[in-house]
Amino acid sequence: MELDVERDPEAANVMVARSGGRRTVPQIFIGSTHVGGGDELQELERAGRLDEPLAARTN
Known part of the structure; x- marks a missing residue:
């Protein structure tokens, strides 16, 4: 979900x-x-630690 914090x-x-x-x-x-x-998102990806939280979110 995306929130427009500039307008809201x-x-x-x-x-x-x-x-x-x-x-x-x-x-x-x-x-x-x-x-x-x-x-921080890029650092998770570089460290190979992004897949786990994404997988947990979709299960």
Whole structure:
């Protein structure tokens, strides 16, 4: 799901609350788990640790 935090102030508040106070975008979640931003997502992929949370989300 994608939320437009620029146009929807309530969505921005939800994002900040769920991400532990982070206000930058994107903030990426896999299910209810906060991954972080784009850099953190790329680091998970480089470390070979992205497939597991994605697989758990689809099962």
